[in-house]
Amino acid sequence: MTVTLADEQYHYVQARESAARTYADAADRVFEYGSLARIRDTAGREYLDCLSVAGTLALGHNHPEVSDKVRQFLDAGRIQQALDLTTPVKYEFLRTLYGVLPEGFAADAKVQFCGPTGADAAEAAVKLFKTATGRRTVLAFHGGYHGMTAGALALMGNVAPKTPVGTLMPDVHFLPYPYSYRCPFGVGGEEGVQIGLRYIERVLDDPESGVPKPAAVIVEAVQGEGGVIPAPVQWLRGLREITARHDVPLVIDEIQTGFGRTGTMFAFEAAGIEPDAVLLSKAVGGGFPLALVLYNAEYDTWRPGAHAGTFRGNQVAMVAGAATIDVISRDGLVDGARRRGELIGESLRELAAIRPEIGEVRGRGLMWGLEIIDPDAPADRLGSRPADGARARAIKRRCLEHGLLIESGGRYGAVLRLLPPLIITEAEIREMITKLEKAFIDCQG
Ligand SMILES: Cc1ncc(COP(=O)(O)O)c(C=O)c1O
Structure with missing residues (x-):
């Protein structure tokens, strides 16, 4: 042969x-x-x-337009990495990104550039909300996926990659996701949605639920790695309503769903809700590594350097990301x-x-x-x-x-x-x- x-x-x-x-x-x-x-x-x-x-x-x-923009950027001799420095490229990128965020959310949104993978955005969000609330617990969901670094892994539903590693970030508790086909309550459909919401409510308001008041709830509006499971809009609305009532920040992980994939610019928009934070990576860099957390300014209480990382100022990704968002909007x-x-x-x-x-x-x-x-x-x-x-x-x-x-x-x-x-x-x-x-x-x- x-x-x-x-x-x-x-x-x-x-x-x-x-x-x-x-x-x-x-x-x-x-x-x-x-x-x-x-x-x-x-x-x-x-x-x-x-x-x-x-x-x-x-x-x-x-994509020819994205490639052209990247080529022009490289040929112009502009700096490719900039840490946290201000550059015209970052300005243009943020103008473009904020232009496609839901208006109400954009009005108060701060941005943290992260090490350029989705997992680092999840890590940053956990730090941010623990710092801002002074709380230690995070609630995540069965089937959830937020990356593979130690903190993000602790938030993961799939136990296989966690088991050999042993102790991860403590104080993470898991809630049932509305996976109707294999409903954790054995009922499915609308009834399963309502029972699931009631369960979450009890975890938060029962003084003997065993779960201290959380720093944040982190969720995907459509679970990707967990098996492509769209959360029904009434469940997402219920989750937003319950977390708001209990003063618990809601973090939506849009790393896989962001930028039109699910038929709205962001998947949470289908439910008409406003989260406290949104995680973005994957498409936001137009094919180059970039990750960020957008969050309500009221939580911006952490100190300079609270979340650092060498490649957070990846200008090529900002150029490609802005070009990608422009094409998505224009077309x-x-x-x-x-x-x-x-x-x-x-x-x-x-x-x-x-x-x-x-x-x-x-x-x-x-x-x-x-x-x-x-x-x-x-x-x-x-x-x-x-x-x-x-x-x-x-x-x-x-x-x-x-x-x-x-x-x-x-x-x-x-x-x-x-x-x-x-x-x-x-x-x-x-x-x-x-x-x-x-x-x-x-x-x-
Ligand atoms: C919803 C979600 N969050 C976070 C991540 C982690 O992103 P990364 O692999 O870039 O760390 C992924 C990756 O697939 C994801 O789908």
Whole structure:
């Protein structure tokens, strides 16, 4: 058998890279070029990228306008890293970002630039609210994901990465998320939502709940890594109302959902609520590393240096981020995501009608999940069957063979996740569905 250059490159990297490496296990090839929603490997095979670096590439790969802005910036000889210094680039970036925040929130919002990953934004928010409130407890949710650094890990629902590490940030308590398909109260739907809210209320107002008054509640409006679970708007409104009544800051993690992905600029806007803080990363840097916390100025009581980090002044990311937000606004890509989402939802539900291994189709805008189940196993009292992570991985693998890049996640890795870029066309959506269908057929029986 001839060993190709791609084989050599893949195996060289594979042999050296950490055992914690994950995405590459199922993709034993070498990827090189990308243009909008498509990438190409070194063997010349093309893929429709419906993962978009876990939702990061809002405009896909190498969007020409973003690339032009970055090129012009580099050619102009401006400083690329600036710590906390003021620069024209930071000014332009903040003007652009504040221009797309909900007006009421923007009016009082302060910004903290963080070390350039989402996890660091979660770390900063915890510090900020602990400092401002003088409290120690943080409430997070089952299935929640806020990053992999020690503090962020402590906020994570998934126990697998936490277990080998042992003691993490103390005083984190977990609340049930409105995951109707596997309702923690065994009822689902509107009743599950109401019971969940009542439960949260009791945790906060029962003097014997065992949970001291928290510094913050941190939540995703649509859980991503937890398995693409959109929180019903009435639940989000209820959560906002309860936290406000108990004087507990509400932090919404929009790191994966931010900038139009779910059909509104930010996912919390679907519920018409105003959080106390918003975490942003991924799309905000236009494909370059950037992360920040936006929060109500009343909490801005921490001291200079309370959250530092070398790469917080990443100018290239600010240029690319501003260019990305401009294109999203100018081209109506938020409404576009909502409309395209309707087409995806319809098509996936049609697929689910003929594929018994799809337990549930969930999503909003351009963020969708298919929960893969064992259709032959008995259903629980809600009618849900056991998750089938092995089958989901097999389907994902076949997607790759058909030229479609997707991800799996959620409980037991049983949720196939679709996160196409906002610039995906209707024709590409149809192509995505056709490829997905083929992968299901390959794995049947
Ligand atoms: C909702 C959410 N929060 C935080 C993070 C962590 O971001 P990062 O991987 O950049 O640390 C992620 C990453 O997927 C995420 O989806």
